[in-house]
Amino acid sequence: MTNSSAFLAPGMRVGHFRVAHAISRRIRLRSPLLGAPAFDASYFQALLEAISGVDTTRINIPGSSLVIVYDGQVETWHTIAVYLKGIPDEAYAPASVADSPVRVTDVAAKAFLTCAGQILPFPARAILGWTLALGTIIRGVETLFSQGLKVEVLDSAAITLALLRGRYFTAGSILTLLSLGQYLEGQSEYRSTQLLKSLLVPATDTVWVIRDGTELEISVNDVVAGDHIVCGSGERIPIDGIVIDGEASVNQSSISGESVPVHKKAEDSVISGSIIEEGRLTILVERVGSQTSMARINRFIDQSLRGKSKTQSKSSELADKLVPITLGLSGLILLATHDMNRATSVLTVDFSCAVKLASPVAVRSGMYAAGHAGVLLKGAAALDALQDVDTIVFDKTGTLTTGQIEVTDVIPCNGLDEVELLRLAAGAEEHYDHPVARAVVREAKQRKLDLPPISRVDFIVAHGVSAMIDGVNVLVGSHHFIAEDEGVPCAEVDDLALSLRREGKALLYVAQDQKLIGILGLRDAVRPEAAAVLDQLKNEGINKVVVLTGDHKDTALALADMLPQIDDIHYELLPEEKAGILEDLKRAGHTPAFVGDGVNDAPALVTAHIGICMPNGADLAREAAQVLLLQDNLQTLVTARRAATRTNRIIRNTFGATIGLNSMIMLMATGGISPVVSALLHNASTIGILGYAAMAASRPFPDTSEKRSVISRLLPRKERLC
CATH class of the missing domain: 2.70.150.10 (Calcium-transporting ATPase, cytoplasmic transduction domain A)
Structure with a gap:
C-alpha cells in the first residue's frame, strides 16, 4: 500500500479544510468551521475516530485546527477525505456551544508564570499579570454584553479588581485555580461521556482474514x-x-x-x-468502521449526548439567576466595609459552576450505569420522561408474555394415551415452519419422544396439516379445518374446548382416520418475572398498569386473571386503536409510558409520553422508542425507572450541596478570608460535588441478566382425559 503523505502537500484543500502539515501517519488541517457555534466539533471528531485505520483525533477550537493520527495508508486517507468533503447534517447542532477543553499544560503554565512573576520587577510583573488575565477579562466583557450576568462576568470582575489593586499573585492564583477547576470538571464530564459512548462498541478486537491464501489474525482496525x-x-x-x-x-x-x-x-x-x-x-x-450498522448506533449515542434534560435546563437557568446575587453581595460588602479584599473574595464564590456542571455529569453517569444494567436511554430527556411517568401501558405479546407459544394441555380421546397423541401431532407438524407447529415439536422433544417417519405431508395455509404416518392419514389443525373442512365429528369435546378457551388458550385438534383422537391447548407464556416486576413498578410510583392486545377477549381476560396487578385491559384492537387509547389516557391527566416491540406498536410508541422497546423489537419500534431494553427480562424496566429517579435525586442533592457549601464559603469571604483561599475553597467544593455526582450516578444497578422471579402465576398444566 502507498503512504498517503506522498501527495498531501501543505495548502492542499479538502472540502472546508486546508492541509497545514502532513507526515507519514499524522496530518494537521485547518478550517474556520471548527470554531463555528453551529458546528458540533466533538461529534465530528467522534465520526472520524470511528473510521477504520484512524487512531486518534484532536481538535483545537481557538486554533481552528484538526490533528488526525492514522495508519498512513492511502485507502484510510480517502475515507477520511470523504467525511471532510461531505460533512453530514448531524454534525451541525445549533444548540451546541464551541468550547476549548482546558489541558493540564495550560494549568501548569499559569501556575508557573504566576510564581515566576513574583521575582520580576514591577512593570514586568504587571504586564505578565494583565497578559495572563486578558483572555478571561475579554470573555467576561463579551458575556456581559451578549448574555448578561453570567459566571464569566464574576470571574472577570474578581480578577480585574485584584489586578487594579496590584495584587498580581492573587489574580494569577485565581486564574490558576479557575483553570484547574475547569480542567477537572472537563475531565469528569469527558470520562462519563466516553464511558457512555463505549456501551455499544463491538467487543471484537481482532478478526481472521484471508490474504494470499492464508488465514491471518489482524486487528479489526486493519480490515x-x-x-x-x-x-x-x-x-x-x-x-x-x-x-x-x-x-x-x-x-x-x-x-x-x-x-x-x-x-x-x-x-x-x-x-x-x-x-x-x-x-x-x-x-x-x-x-468497515464508521460505515457499519453498529457504528450508526454509536453515532446515535453521540447525538443523544447533545440533548439536555428538563432538570438540567432548570438547573442552568437557576444557576444564572444566582450570579447577580453574588455580584450584588460583593457590592454591598464593598459599600459597607470599603474592603476591596472582602469584595474580591465574595466575587470568587460562584454558585453556578457546580449547579451547571454536576447535572450533565450525573446524567451521563446515570445513563452509563443504566446501560450496563440493560437499559439504553436515548438522551437526557428520556430520564426526565421516565421520572414523570405514572402509567405504564403494555402491548401484551412479547412484553408481559414471552412471545413464544407453549403447549399447556395434551388431552387424548378415544382410547389413545397422551404420549401417542403428542407423538403423532409433532410428527405431522415437524416440517411445518409455523409458531404453533414449533411449539408442538418443542414439547415432544422436551419429553424426549421419538417422532414417527412421514411418507407424505400437505400444508393447508391458515388451517392445518395433513400427513401420512405409518400408512394412516393424520390431521392437525383448527376446529374449522378438522370439523368443517374434513368432516370429523368433534362435538364430544365442545364443553372441554369452551373451558380451555375461557382460560385464554388456543386449541389444536388432532384426528386420525376421520376420528378425533385428542386436542392440544396452547398459550403464549407469561414471563416468569412479570408479576414481581409489576409489583415493583407500583412500589416505584406507577399508579396504573394497562394492557393492549389484538387477542380475543377470553385470552386477554385470562392474562388479567394471571396478573392481578393489571388495572385495565383492552382486547381485539387494531394498531391505530392502541395509539388512540394512549391519547385518551393523556387527556384524562395520566402520563403514560408504552412498552412494545412490533412494527404495529410504532404509532403507540410515538404517541406515549415515552416509548420503551423490548430488546428483540423490530427496527421501526426501536427507532420510535426513547428507551431500549437490552436484556430480554422485564426487570430492566424497573432498572430504567430507578435510573431516572436516582439521577434526578442526585441532581437535586448536588443543587442543595452547592447552595449550602457556597453560602458557607461566601459567609467566610465576608468575614475576611483572602480571595485566594476563597477561590481554593470554592473550586474544591465544586470538584467534590462533581465527584459525588459521577460516583453516585454511576453506581451499578443489580445485575438482572441471570435473575428470574420465583413467583409464577401460570395455571398448572392440566392432565385430563375426555
Whole structure:
C-alpha cells in the first residue's frame, strides 16, 4: 500500500479544510468551521475516530485546527477525505456551544508564570499579570454584553479588581485555580461521556482474514473493504458484508430486531454486531468502521449526548439567576466595609459552576450505569420522561408474555394415551415452519419422544396439516379445518374446548382416520418475572398498569386473571386503536409510558409520553422508542425507572450541596478570608460535588441478566382425559 503523505502537500484543500502539515501517519488541517457555534466539533471528531485505520483525533477550537493520527495508508486517507468533503447534517447542532477543553499544560503554565512573576520587577510583573488575565477579562466583557450576568462576568470582575489593586499573585492564583477547576470538571464530564459512548462498541478486537491464501489474525482496525474475513461459532461479525462461502445460523436481534436466528449462506448479506450461533462464514467486506450498522448506533449515542434534560435546563437557568446575587453581595460588602479584599473574595464564590456542571455529569453517569444494567436511554430527556411517568401501558405479546407459544394441555380421546397423541401431532407438524407447529415439536422433544417417519405431508395455509404416518392419514389443525373442512365429528369435546378457551388458550385438534383422537391447548407464556416486576413498578410510583392486545377477549381476560396487578385491559384492537387509547389516557391527566416491540406498536410508541422497546423489537419500534431494553427480562424496566429517579435525586442533592457549601464559603469571604483561599475553597467544593455526582450516578444497578422471579402465576398444566 502507498503512504498517503506522498501527495498531501501543505495548502492542499479538502472540502472546508486546508492541509497545514502532513507526515507519514499524522496530518494537521485547518478550517474556520471548527470554531463555528453551529458546528458540533466533538461529534465530528467522534465520526472520524470511528473510521477504520484512524487512531486518534484532536481538535483545537481557538486554533481552528484538526490533528488526525492514522495508519498512513492511502485507502484510510480517502475515507477520511470523504467525511471532510461531505460533512453530514448531524454534525451541525445549533444548540451546541464551541468550547476549548482546558489541558493540564495550560494549568501548569499559569501556575508557573504566576510564581515566576513574583521575582520580576514591577512593570514586568504587571504586564505578565494583565497578559495572563486578558483572555478571561475579554470573555467576561463579551458575556456581559451578549448574555448578561453570567459566571464569566464574576470571574472577570474578581480578577480585574485584584489586578487594579496590584495584587498580581492573587489574580494569577485565581486564574490558576479557575483553570484547574475547569480542567477537572472537563475531565469528569469527558470520562462519563466516553464511558457512555463505549456501551455499544463491538467487543471484537481482532478478526481472521484471508490474504494470499492464508488465514491471518489482524486487528479489526486493519480490515479494509474487499478483504475476505472468516467468522465461526460464537464470534461477533465486526463488519457489513456479503457471504461468499459457508453456512451459519446468525443472531442479529441486537441490530435488526429479528428474534429468531437467521440462516445465512452464499450471497446473503450480514451486518456488524451480529453473532454467529452455529456454523462458519467467509465474508466479503463491504463496509468497515464508521460505515457499519453498529457504528450508526454509536453515532446515535453521540447525538443523544447533545440533548439536555428538563432538570438540567432548570438547573442552568437557576444557576444564572444566582450570579447577580453574588455580584450584588460583593457590592454591598464593598459599600459597607470599603474592603476591596472582602469584595474580591465574595466575587470568587460562584454558585453556578457546580449547579451547571454536576447535572450533565450525573446524567451521563446515570445513563452509563443504566446501560450496563440493560437499559439504553436515548438522551437526557428520556430520564426526565421516565421520572414523570405514572402509567405504564403494555402491548401484551412479547412484553408481559414471552412471545413464544407453549403447549399447556395434551388431552387424548378415544382410547389413545397422551404420549401417542403428542407423538403423532409433532410428527405431522415437524416440517411445518409455523409458531404453533414449533411449539408442538418443542414439547415432544422436551419429553424426549421419538417422532414417527412421514411418507407424505400437505400444508393447508391458515388451517392445518395433513400427513401420512405409518400408512394412516393424520390431521392437525383448527376446529374449522378438522370439523368443517374434513368432516370429523368433534362435538364430544365442545364443553372441554369452551373451558380451555375461557382460560385464554388456543386449541389444536388432532384426528386420525376421520376420528378425533385428542386436542392440544396452547398459550403464549407469561414471563416468569412479570408479576414481581409489576409489583415493583407500583412500589416505584406507577399508579396504573394497562394492557393492549389484538387477542380475543377470553385470552386477554385470562392474562388479567394471571396478573392481578393489571388495572385495565383492552382486547381485539387494531394498531391505530392502541395509539388512540394512549391519547385518551393523556387527556384524562395520566402520563403514560408504552412498552412494545412490533412494527404495529410504532404509532403507540410515538404517541406515549415515552416509548420503551423490548430488546428483540423490530427496527421501526426501536427507532420510535426513547428507551431500549437490552436484556430480554422485564426487570430492566424497573432498572430504567430507578435510573431516572436516582439521577434526578442526585441532581437535586448536588443543587442543595452547592447552595449550602457556597453560602458557607461566601459567609467566610465576608468575614475576611483572602480571595485566594476563597477561590481554593470554592473550586474544591465544586470538584467534590462533581465527584459525588459521577460516583453516585454511576453506581451499578443489580445485575438482572441471570435473575428470574420465583413467583409464577401460570395455571398448572392440566392432565385430563375426555
